[in-house]
Amino acid sequence: MVQGKGISQAVIGRLPRYYRYLNTLCNAGTERISSQELSKLMHVTASQIRQDLNHFGGFGQQGYGYNVAYLKEEIAKILGMDTTKHVIVIGAGNLGKALLNYPNFSKNGFSFTGVFDSDPAKVGKSIGTLTVEDVKELPQYLKEHQVDIAVLTVPREGAEANARLLVESGVKAIWNFAHVDLEVPADVQVENVHLADSLMKLSYNYSAARK
């Protein structure tokens, strides 16, 4: 169905942060941690941590706390990072390049397998191990390859058309950096990164704090 088991997006949105802290703790060799210790580290309430985690199961043990490595793995599974996700990028500008070169994604099971652009000047150029392909090849590519997630780093004007194309070819997840709200069927997941909105929010908080 559409949305996952009625767990709120507020909860889901906090999981990656837990994952990040657990990863750091794990790398530091920490074996166990209580919700209270973690709450101090993360500046959230221990109640919230326990409640968030218990949406997915009882990962802790009374009197002991949570095993860091185990909990980290469980959260990775919840977030779907236990299986490789094949990702393509539409738009080979600076933003697309930045994402393709970001090392952390591949560490977490996201495999970038293609990059497309409509600009003839960019087609054929290399980005890391990939070569930029013409966006005209995209429909054919989608027929021949499994694509879990498509990243849209194209200008606003081209975004809707590209999204439609992706949806028609069966892509079910779009990471949208274009500054528009995409209209897609309910079974297609869209995660927006509206940078301008984020900057405006900062601008508000900055301005409001000066008053």
Place this chain on the structure above:
Amino acid sequence: MVQGKGISQAVIGRLPRYYRYLNTLCNAGTERISSQELSKLMHVTASQIRQDLNHFGGFGQQGYGYNVAYLKEEIAKILGMDTTKHVIVIGAGNLGKALLNYPNFSKNGFSFTGVFDSDPAKVGKSIGTLTVEDVKELPQYLKEHQVDIAVLTVPREGAEANARLLVESGVKAIWNFAHVDLEVPADVQVENVHLADSLMKLSYNYSAARK
């Protein structure tokens, strides 16, 4: 007009989206709009629109609705976009370049006035009208120039040190793209763009929908 205090971040976070839709309407020549029409366009409730706006004042008129151009300007003011914000970028990688080249920011009162990097290979290179400066020059630069917002597009490891430097030099707003939670005094505003978190959230929703 009355700038309320303690307005929730949920409300603030929606303002840029209103602004975007009003801008589009304005460009299309639309003069007036009711909360109901706007609600259909944006897929939110009319109640929410009216309630959000009324945190900042009564911008509408009974029986008429809202004047698009006027409301747009009022929201711009609320978001602090009526005064120019001087912005610098720390980190001249692909992400920094992408932000510097994004045309919409300058349209909305954000003026990028400097870019810094620690990599000698990047120092001296041009990005648009700016030249990359050595990050060692940053303290001196901050003494001589007004900086409203600093953008952190450096690797995780360098982020904390740069943030400390910025805070010590009196910068009060940081747009943080590094994958860490910065520890700053309460009077310094931080807006995080955690791309990995966003991708993981999409991964969850994608995986959950397949079940």
Place this chain on the structure above:
DNA sequence: TCGTTGTTGTTAAATAATTGCCATATTAAG
């Protein structure tokens, strides 16, 4: 073994956010 301390999972209470409702004001038309 037994008691003390620590810590979870869960339920209840408190807060916060969203939506529904409507009195009242404005516009538009006859």
Place this chain on the structure above:
DNA sequence: CTTAATATGGCAATTATTTAACAACAACGA
């Protein structure tokens, strides 16, 4: 001028989210 249709702003009701409280159980030391 009168009336019907429209649409806000504010408040009340509802729903969602967060925090607090605590019973139950594990760990640990004596």
